[in-house]
Amino acid sequence: MNPATDIIKNNHRGLINQTSATNYAIDALKQKQFFKLVCGASLADIQMIENLCFVFALAGTHVIDLAPKADVIFAARRGIEKALSRDRSRPVPTPLLMASIQLDKDPHFRKIEVDYSLCDLCSACVKVCPTEAFKIENKKFIYSAEKCYGCGICPSYCHVSALEMIDTKPTPIETLKEMLLLNIEAIEFHFGGNFQKLEEIWSDVVKICQGKPLLLSFSIGSGLLSNEQIKNAANLCYKLAGKDIILQCDGTPMSGGINKKLDKKDKNGQIGYNKDSPSLQVAKIIEEEKLPVYLQISGGTNESSYAMATEAGININGVAIGSYARKLLMPYLNSLDNENQLKEAVNIAKFLVNSVGGKQ
Ligand code: SF4
Ligand code: SF4
Numbered sequence: 001m002n003p004a005t006d007i008i009k010n011n012h013r014g015l016i017n018q019t020s021a022t023n024y025a026i027d028a029l030k031q032k033q034f035f036k037l038v039c040g041a042s043l044a045d046i047q048m049i050e051n052l053c054f055v056f057a058l059a060g061t062h063v064i065d066l067a068p069k070a071d072v073i074f075a076a077r078r079g080i081e082k083a084l085s086r087d088r089s090r091p092v093p094t095p096l097l098m099a100s101i102q103l104d105k106d107p108h109f110r111k112i113e114v115d116y117s118l119c120d121l122c123s124a125c126v127k128v129c130p131t132e133a134f135k136i137e138n139k140k141f142i143y144s145a146e147k148c149y150g151c152g153i154c155p156s157y158c159h160v161s162a163l164e165m166i167d168t169k170p171t172p173i174e175t176l177k178e179m180l181l182l183n184i185e186a187i188e189f190h191f192g193g194n195f196q197k198l199e200e201i202w203s204d205v206v207k208i209c210q211g212k213p214l215l216l217s218f219s220i221g222s223g224l225l226s227n228e229q230i231k232n233a234a235n236l237c238y239k240l241a242g243k244d245i246i247l248q249c250d251g252t253p254m255s256g257g258i259n260k261k262l263d264k265k266d267k268n269g270q271i272g273y274n275k276d277s278p279s280l281q282v283a284k285i286i287e288e289e290k291l292p293v294y295l296q297i298s299g300g301t302n303e304s305s306y307a308m309a310t311e312a313g314i315n316i317n318g319v320a321i322g323s324y325a326r327k328l329l330m331p332y333l334n335s336l337d338n339e340n341q342l343k344e345a346v347n348i349a350k351f352l353v354n355s356v357g358g359k360q
Helices: 003-009 018-030 046-059 070-084 124-128 172-181 197-209 227-241 278-287 305-311 323-332 339-353
Strands: 034-038 063-066 096-102 110-114 134-137 140-143 163-167 186-190 215-221 246-250 294-298 318-321
Touching (some): 018 034, 018 096, 110 140, 172 197, 215 227, 215 278, 227 278
Parallel strands (some): 034 318
16 A cells, blocks of 8 residues: 555545635735745655745745655644634635655755765755754764755855755656645645656646646746746646646746845846746746746745846746745744743745735
8 A cells, every 4th residue: 555545544634625725825926926836846844844834824825835744744733733723703714735846856856965975074065055954962973854945055165075965856746636635725746847747747637637627737947947948838838737737937946035136237247037037937938928827936036026027027926936935934933832932923924925026
């Protein structure tokens, strides 16, 4: 028997109503107010995920994007249930869980590997890792792989080259089957630079998903494809999966909200919004294809991203924020039992969620 089957039997979903979660996400896409929290396709820190999902469910996020792992999904559900049961007189809407699935080599699915024999405990990596994946205790170097989401920052800080980025192996069909067994109803496919891979596996995907009301998303990355390939990838996704899919226009993955509004002139004399941001460039290319799909930007996104798209005249349905949201929330995540800390964390999350659609 598949181990996931046993897990499901013991995993009743209590307060979570999948249909209302799907409707909540689709309505937001239609109203161009869609917000997705990206926990990270490789992040498997169970406590961090539960806490992030708790805070963002209270803040009204529409979708939460997760690594395709049973324990990660259960942690997310625990966080959401905690939010739903917190104050029944003021119910919060249920967010939809989306699992990210890798079809080919893709930067979202990487992990660090450590050569402990080289490490001299200089602590440079400890200082730069955004998720505190490294610790030095009693003169021992400790790496928690589940905290690494593959941002790729640390190797360049290690002066003895003890840190190496490793690609994880794609197993799309097995992963998809397991996610469906876990009743996941939103899937995002990442094909990296090889969008034709989608065509190869599509008949299997259709067979496996039959009858399931899935919300499908496809991540199309700017650094991995030429403009022509971006167009072709978008058209292929539409040809295979039809209308009402999400095309995630990915800019600079895991870069932590770099596309800020500039209050002062930058070195190119630019002020205001950076309309050349890679995610907006992808959205612009796809928008010209006039496909009946939802466009959502990601990669370098922050609270300015929706306004930036509007100012650039690019019609998007939503924004996903990952590293930037985690960075803002990190100082609060271990003290959510304190009501003031929780309130502050939820206010920050609401600020991000409400930045989409010009609600603030
Ligand atoms: S810095 Fe980035 S790549 Fe390195 S361990 Fe931390 S999350 Fe992983
Ligand atoms: S930067 Fe390299 S040498 Fe320094 S603590 Fe990290 S792994 Fe060890």
